[in-house]
Amino acid sequence: xxxxxxxxEIKRLAADFQKAQLSSxxxxxxxxxxxxIVTKLIELKLIDVIFTTDGKEYLTSQHLIREIKDExxxxxxxxxxxxxxxxxxxDLSQICANITEIIKGREVQLVSGYxxxxxxxxxxxxxxxxxxxxxxxxxxxxLTLQYDLPAELxxxxxxxxxxxxxxxxxxxxxxxxxxxxxxxxxxxxxxxRGALMGLLKPxxxxxxxxxxxxxxxxxxxxxxxxxxxxxxxxRQAGALYLPSCYTKSQNDWVMSFYKQNNYLExxxxxxxxxxxxxxxxxxxxxxxxxxxLSTCVIGAQIKVQxxxxxxxxxxxxxxxxxxxxxxxxxxxxxxxxxxxxxLKNSSRSTILFDNTVFSNHYIENLKQACMPMTQKNxxxxxxxxxxxxxxxxxxxxxxxxxxxAVHVDHKAERREERRRKAxxxxxxxxxxxxxxxxxxxxxxxxxxxxxxDSDSDDGHNVSKKLxxxxxxxxxxxxxxxIKEILENEGLEDLLNRIAEYLQGSLNQTALTIAKETADxxxxxxxxxxxxxxxxxxxxxxxxxxxxxxxxxxxxxxPQDQQASFIKYxxxxxxxxxxxxxxxxxxxxxxxxxQVDTLTVEQRNKIINDxxxxxxxxxxxxxxxxxxQNMELFYQAVDVCLTEFGMILKKIDxxxxxxxxxxxxxxxxxxxxxxxxxxxxxxxxxLAIFTILSQNMLHASGRQVNIIIAFLKSLLxxxxxxxxxxxxELVGKYLTTSDxxxxxxxxxxxxxxxxxxxxxxxxxxxxx
Amino acid sequence: MVDESTRKTLSSIPLLQTKAGPRDKELWxxxxxxxxxxxxxxxxxxKEADNDWxxxxxxxxxxxxxxxxxxxxxxxxxxxxxxxxxxxxxxTTAPELALPGLDGKTAKMYRGGKICLTDHFKPLWARxxxxxxxxxxxxxxxxxxLAVEIPDLIEKGVITYQEKSEEADK
Numbered sequence: 036x037x038x039x040x041x042x043x044e045i046k047r048l049a050a051d052f053q054k055a056q057l058s059s060x061x062x063x064x065x066x067x068x069x070x071x072i073v074t075k076l077i078e079l080k081l082i083d084v085i086f087t088t089d090g091k092e093y094l095t096s097q098h099l100i101r102e103i104k105d106e107x108x109x110x111x112x113x114x115x116x117x118x119x120x121x122x123x124x125x126d127l128s129q130i131c132a133n134i135t136e137i138i139k140g141r142e143v144q145l146v147s148g149y150x151x152x153x154x155x156x157x158x159x160x161x162x163x164x165x166x167x168x169x170x171x172x173x174x175x176x177x178l179t180l181q182y183d184l185p186a187e188l189x190x191x192x193x194x195x196x197x198x199x200x201x202x203x204x205x206x207x208x209x210x211x212x213x214x215x216x217x218x219x220x221x222x223x224x225x226x227x228r229g230a231l232m233g234l235l236k237p238x239x240x241x242x243x244x245x246x247x248x249x250x251x252x253x254x255x256x257x258x259x260x261x262x263x264x265x266x267x268x269x270r271q272a273g274a275l276y277l278p279s280c281y282t283k284s285q286n287d288w289v290m291s292f293y294k295q296n297n298y299l300e301x302x303x304x305x306x307x308x309x310x311x312x313x314x315x316x317x318x319x320x321x322x323x324x325x326x327x328l329s330t331c332v333i334g335a336q337i338k339v340q341x342x343x344x345x346x347x348x349x350x351x352x353x354x355x356x357x358x359x360x361x362x363x364x365x366x367x368x369x370x371x372x373x374x375x376x377x378l379k380n381s382s383r384s385t386i387l388f389d390n391t392v393f394s395n396h397y398i399e400n401l402k403q404a405c406m407p408m409t410q411k412n413x414x415x416x417x418x419x420x421x422x423x424x425x426x427x428x429x430x431x432x433x434x435x436x437x438x439x440a441v442h443v444d445h446k447a448e449r450r451e452e453r454r455r456k457a458x459x460x461x462x463x464x465x466x467x468x469x470x471x472x473x474x475x476x477x478x479x480x481x482x483x484x485x486x487x488d489s490d491s492d493d494g495h496n497v498s499k500k501l502x503x504x505x506x507x508x509x510x511x512x513x514x515x516x517i518k519e520i521l522e523n524e525g526l527e528d529l530l531n532r533i534a535e536y537l538q539g540s541l542n543q544t545a546l547t548i549a550k551e552t553a554d555x556x557x558x559x560x561x562x563x564x565x566x567x568x569x570x571x572x573x574x575x576x577x578x579x580x581x582x583x584x585x586x587x588x589x590x591x592x593p594q595d596q597q598a599s600f601i602k603y604x605x606x607x608x609x610x611x612x613x614x615x616x617x618x619x620x621x622x623x624x625x626x627x628x629q630v631d632t633l634t635v636e637q638r639n640k641i642i643n644d645x646x647x648x649x650x651x652x653x654x655x656x657x658x659x660x661x662x663q664n665m666e667l668f669y670q671a672v673d674v675c676l677t678e679f680g681m682i683l684k685k686i687d688x689x690x691x692x693x694x695x696x697x698x699x700x701x702x703x704x705x706x707x708x709x710x711x712x713x714x715x716x717x718x719x720x721l722a723i724f725t726i727l728s729q730n731m732l733h734a735s736g737r738q739v740n741i742i743i744a745f746l747k748s749l750l751x752x753x754x755x756x757x758x759x760x761x762x763e764l765v766g767k768y769l770t771t772s773d774x775x776x777x778x779x780x781x782x783x784x785x786x787x788x789x790x791x792x793x794x795x796x797x798x799x800x801x802x
Numbered sequence: 803m804v805d806e807s808t809r810k811t812l813s814s815i816p817l818l819q820t821k822a823g824p825r826d827k828e829l830w831x832x833x834x835x836x837x838x839x840x841x842x843x844x845x846x847x848x849k850e851a852d853n854d855w856x857x858x859x860x861x862x863x864x865x866x867x868x869x870x871x872x873x874x875x876x877x878x879x880x881x882x883x884x885x886x887x888x889x890x891x892x893x894t895t896a897p898e899l900a901l902p903g904l905d906g907k908t909a910k911m912y913r914g915g916k917i918c919l920t921d922h923f924k925p926l927w928a929r930x931x932x933x934x935x936x937x938x939x940x941x942x943x944x945x946x947x948l949a950v951e952i953p954d955l956i957e958k959g960v961i962t963y964q965e966k967s968e969e970a971d972k
Contacts, residue, residue, distance in 0.1 A: 045834055055845045055849070
């Protein structure tokens, strides 16, 4: 049976299992036991071993040292202790403890955690040399980075130690941390020399260095050995290299420019790279007589040129455009400075406009050209009265400015004076001598007044103001005249300046002329006034005299008729008297009266315009004209006369007769030459009246019939009839509107006229 | 995961081929034979490595196993009784090893002293059905469990050294 056998087998296996379980375990030291044993041994200090870090191995320190040395060798002579610890699976402290043993031998040193063998240093020395030969230059700093070793070690134990042995190069004298090869030095020198040779303009060192790929120090140390064609401005990195050819050409340019133009512009110099143009020029031309201006330097030659040109200009009486002689670069201010210095000597004979020097003569000529115009303007200004007005205004303004009280006083004084004069005139009884005396006083006062008006020393400031205020000669006037002259010279741009200059002096001249003219005019006026006074007095005398005579005549007429005659007399001759007074007063008050005889309106206007002192008496006189009372009129006239400083001459009886005679003759001669029938009749009637009554009569045409009626008693019948007839005809003639009738009457009248004339002559003879 | 030495031990135990439980009669015999062979090999290996740590025997049917296991800590040997049944569903279900002497003394244990195996054990076992046998369960389950739990229990003073058991063993 298979299963039973199988169970047997199971039993057997179970027995085997038990046997296997019960068999003694192999008595071998397990790892655990070993560790326990070794720990025990170490505890008992029976052995001196070191654990590996995993604790699975033990080694002796001698073995460790050997292993470290081997490891060092494997790594080429340099190994980190930490790496070593990992590599050898030994605790770092154990390694450190044993390293002291290793470095005792001098062949190995411990540098910042690295074990370094001498053969390693030799190796890197060779490497460095290779690199040096390749690069030409090597610095310790670079190597420090590359080898991760302290600079000190590299410097002393590698580079300096093996310099000349393995490393073929040269230590930089100034910088011991840098090493070069000779070829490198030579090459660099050549490079720098090339660069410097090639440079033609000042270049910052930094640019050269960066271009040649050098260090500052090397460049500067090599530069000294190079005998470079140029100089350095400094030893710093920011210094400039100035090639000598540049300096030379700079100097040459400056020299030649100065030689050629005799001036140097600072701008131009700084463009050439000269930082201190003034100092540079001074250095370059130590012996030249230079003038330093704000933008440039000019040499003596220019000044000499200018001077000669100026002299020539003065002597030739022309002008000199300075700009044409000076370099164009000069600023206006410079030109001014130059000219100031230049004109110091000859400023009296020259005038400067803008940059053109004019000799005084030239300007004088221009001025002369303007003189006629000035004269003309001045006269025109005086004539138009503008000047007087201006003077008056000026005085007014001055008076108000200084002290208004003075003005009042002055006025009061004038009035006082006038009153005194009038009083003296009245009191004097009207002798000739007295009259002249008052006149002289008047004249004196007036001339004084005039002098006061335009006195130059009583107000210099006013005369100055006068320049600005009264422009007799305008700039335009001057410009117009001198324009042509200047344009011919090509100086039109100075036209305005010159014109302004001339205008000042011309205006002054014009003012002087105006003053003179005005003075003359004033003198003339006072002369006139004197004459006017006399003539007005004479005229008034004559008129008043005439009126008295006429009055006498009209008294002959019937009483009832007299009023109309008086009225007419006052209206005509009284009006004339008033007119004369008005004219005189107007004259006194500086009112212009153009016409000879004044209309009533004109008279009234003048009266209104008169000053107070004149208005009152004249108004009174005017009032009497319509009063029909001769006495009142005479009284008014008297008041006027005293007020006006005039005198009524005494009536001379003989003279009266003469006057009447003259009047009669005048009437007759007028009648002779008269053709107009009405006028003829009028004249004839008046003549007859005068002849018969030995008195004059002043009558209008209307009053002719009254006179005829009056003459009836004195004339022969026939004469009277004739007159009557004539009068009728004239009346018809004047009233008719029919032309034919008019012509008819005129014919008749003409016949009558001759008889009328004859009648007058006959009456005269008869008488 | 299972530590290095356990893995090594495990790999040296021969794998089984027969998939049969106690109810499978003849096949169970084959299985049992293979179990024994594996156990013998395991024990031999242990002996050779001076790492003998248990005694085990079964009843006649091979469904109930009992014995002892021990653990050396600080040069002292701590010994415990070991027993377990072969479940009917064996080998799909792993045997539940039990240490009745430690019942109630540690949290890593079920009622009746059945040890709580690591999370890894069951999936590992499931993957290796039917190749794993009792020897594997011992090496993979009980061995690590003892190594972890016993020093801890000794530390806590839950179990103390017993002179007698050692002497008996010796």
